[in-house]
Amino acid sequence: ENVLTQSPATLSLSPGERATLSCRASQSVSNYLAWYQQKPGQAPRLLIYDASNRATGIPARFSGSGSGTDFTLTISSLEPEDFAVYYCQQRNNWPPTFGPGTKVDIK
Amino acid sequence: QVQLQESGPRQVNPSETLSLTCTVSGGSISNYYWSWMRQPPGSGLESIGYIYYSGSTNSNPSLKSRVTISVDTSNNQFSLKMRSVTAADTAVYYCARARTAWGAFDIWGQGTLVTVSS
Numbered sequence: 001e002n003v004l005t006q007s008p009a010t011l012s013l014s015p016g017e018r019a020t021l022s023c024r025a026s027q028s029v030s031n032y033l034a035w036y037q038q039k040p041g042q043a044p045r046l047l048i049y050d051a052s053n054r055a056t057g058i059p060a061r062f063s064g065s066g067s068g069t070d071f072t073l074t075i076s077s078l079e080p081e082d083f084a085v086y087y088c089q090q091r092n093n094w095p096p097t098f099g100p101g102t103k104v105d106i107k
Numbered sequence: 108q109v110q111l112q113e114s115g116p117r118q119v120n121p122s123e124t125l126s127l128t129c130t131v132s133g134g135s136i137s138n139y140y141w142s143w144m145r146q147p148p149g150s151g152l153e154s155i156g157y158i159y160y161s162g163s164t165n166s167n168p169s170l171k172s173r174v175t176i177s178v179d180t181s182n183n184q185f186s187l188k189m190r191s192v193t194a195a196d197t198a199v200y201y202c203a204r205a206r207t208a209w210g211a212f213d214i215w216g217q218g219t220l221v222t223v224s225s
Contacts (some may be wrong), residue, residue: 034211043201043215044152055213087152091209095167098152 002027002090004099012107019075021102023088024069027070032092035064038101039084047086055085078104108189109134111202111216114170118222119196125189125221136178140205141185142177147191148220150190155200157208158185165208192223 003026015021023033031051036044046055048064051071061076075082085107088099115127119123129141142153156166159177166174170189178185189196203212 032209036212043218044212045215046211046213048212049211055211087113087141089152089210089212091207091211094209095156095169096167097155100151105158 001028002093002097004090006086006088006099006102008102009100009106010103013078015078015080018076019073019078019082019104021033021075021086021104023066023071023072023073023099025069025071025090027093029090029092031067032090033064033066034089034091035062036087036089037084038083038087041077043092044087049074060069075104085101109204111204111214113202113219115219115221117165117220118224119192121189121193121223124189125169125192125196125200125223127200127202127221129187129190129216129218131183131185131204132203136180136183136185140208142178142203142205143187143209144201144203144212145196145203146218147195147198150198153188155187155189159204159208160220175209183197194223197221 006024031102035048038044063074084100085103087101112130119125137160142157158164174192175188199218201218202216204214
């Protein structure tokens, strides 16, 4: 199983600041990495697929980069609705696996 | 727009079978992969398995011996059965759609909490 680790576990920032979240895979996933946002009591929402492609309707302030084993999700300027938990997920190896999540909370 | 809705018992007794159905509305079940995920309270996400509309399916090796996923294209539904459940199977269960077997999952149901308890 391809294990994903995310850092930091918690990121405390203020609205308007830049958020940089990391995801590292134990084996290469090529570019087959996605990012999701989850708010309390809600299902995850797809933000980014295949490392750098924004999903339908996702604002341009969300961007993804990376390949192989190291990936980054950047939120250029945090809006109040962006405070949530973010998960990465790989689809290069079966079974698909998720990282443990990074919580972005209000400083 | 396409929407997914999970349905099924919210409580299951230990050692019995958990059964959930996901109904796809607003679009066809054809030409997509349909998956089940779960999330124990306060924890992260785990893939359970997927089924293609044609019926091909696969499950997470950690659960494979207990899981059956099936599809009913005439009713735009797919289903999950998990046998011999224990308290460790208590979780929010989600159904989701993807264009490939292993994700990315672009549409999710709202999730349903299933508690394993007598």
